[in-house]
Amino acid sequence: MTELEKKxxxxxxxxxxxxxxxxxxxxxxxxxxxxxxxxxIKNNISNGIIRRMGVGLKPNKLGFKDNALVAFEVxxxxxxxxxxxxxxxxxxxxCYERECPPDWxxxxxxxxxxxxxxxxxxxxxxIIKQFGITNFKIFKTKQELKKSSxxxx
Amino acid sequence: xxxxxxxxxxxxxxxFPLSSEPYKDIGDKVWIDEVSVISRLARMFQDGAIRYIGPxxxxxxxxxxxxxxxxxxxxxxxxxxxxxINSYDAVSHNYLRDGTPNIWFTVTxxxxxxxxxxxxxxxxxxxxxxxxxxxxxxxxxxxVNPIKGVNHD
Numbered sequence: 640m641t642e643l644e645k646k647x648x649x650x651x652x653x654x655x656x657x658x659x660x661x662x663x664x665x666x667x668x669x670x671x672x673x674x675x676x677x678x679x680i681k682n683n684i685s686n687g688i689i690r691r692m693g694v695g696l697k698p699n700k701l702g703f704k705d706n707a708l709v710a711f712e713v714x715x716x717x718x719x720x721x722x723x724x725x726x727x728x729x730x731x732x733x734c735y736e737r738e739c740p741p742d743w744x745x746x747x748x749x750x751x752x753x754x755x756x757x758x759x760x761x762x763x764x765x766i767i768k769q770f771g772i773t774n775f776k777i778f779k780t781k782q783e784l785k786k787s788s789x790x791x792x
Numbered sequence: 793x794x795x796x797x798x799x800x801x802x803x804x805x806x807x808f809p810l811s812s813e814p815y816k817d818i819g820d821k822v823w824i825d826e827v828s829v830i831s832r833l834a835r836m837f838q839d840g841a842i843r844y845i846g847p848x849x850x851x852x853x854x855x856x857x858x859x860x861x862x863x864x865x866x867x868x869x870x871x872x873x874x875x876x877i878n879s880y881d882a883v884s885h886n887y888l889r890d891g892t893p894n895i896w897f898t899v900t901x902x903x904x905x906x907x908x909x910x911x912x913x914x915x916x917x918x919x920x921x922x923x924x925x926x927x928x929x930x931x932x933x934x935x936v937n938p939i940k941g942v943n944h945d
Contacts, residue, residue: 648847648849651846652846652849653846654846655814657815657837658830659813659826661815662812662814663812673812677810677812683847686853688849689850690847690848690849690934691805691847691848692804692846693848694844695842695843695848696801696841696843707889708896718930725933733933733934734933734934735928735929735930735932736928736929736932737926737928737929739924746929776891777891778889778890778891778896779890780887780888780889781887781888781890781894782887783886783887784877784886784887784888784895785878785883785884785885786884786886787885788884789849789856789858789882789884790881791849791851791854791856
């Protein structure tokens with residue numbers, strides 16, 4: 640990655656302004672054209688360094704009152720099936736298989752967002768019934784203590 | 793947040809216009825003018841529903857090391873522990889949850905050594921017996937996109 644690219648990505652990471660030409664502002668700061676900024680973005684989407692362009696949201700402000708991190712114990716041969724199933728649920732925002740400490744058997748983690756306790760339970764019920772999962776732990780979100788973006792540049 | 797707001801967010805999440813005037817292009821798709829798009833987004837920033845518009849990076853592709861970590865602490869010690877954890881820029885997310893452990897946070901650092909050093913420091917400063925570390929093995933979904941009533945194609 641060139642120094643120029645780093646500079647552009649670093650400026651982008653500060654967040655786009657709400658103005659007519661937000662990419663032009665970044666172009667001006669970096670002394671390049673707006674088109675060059677857009678090209679750098681597109682290239683870094685293609686190579687996967689930018690996962691996506693989008694919006695950082697606060698789920699609890701969007702009417703999702705009942706959010707939970709749920710950890711399921713899933714047999715290795717079923718991890719892909721359950722993981723893909725979870726990834727397709729609109730209530731699930733994050734889903735990872737994780738390496739766990741020796742005293743911890745819940746290897747598949749999902750963040751589930753629901754509008755009510757009942758909805759949350761229904762979603763979890765569906766998952767465990769679908770795959771015959773017997774062991775899982777629900778860690779309901781009580782309070783957001785910190786939410787920020789990692790500074791990569 | 794009304795239906796129009798959700799449509800705007802949906803477009804920004806899934807089809808972010810990489811163009812000179814992105815908010816105008818969004819407006820064209822949802823049949824409102826650019827000024828209305830910008831003022832709606834400004835209101836959502838104000839409300840706290842949105843915290844950021846821009847690129848989301850793949851830390852792994854940039855060589856960063858990250859993990860989910862959890863520790864358990866009594867109710868009366870939560871703010872002490874939180875202050876220590878949150879003091880690290882490498883910690884981007886931190887949540888108080890029901891269950892044991894009750895504090896869940898993420899650490900993202902340029903190297904694995906740096907990540908482990910931060911975890912060790914947090915352990916020493918907080919005086920907790922143990923920090924459980926969960927390293928991602930396989931990613932099934934990583935996109936905070938839980939807007940209901942909007943079709944995601």
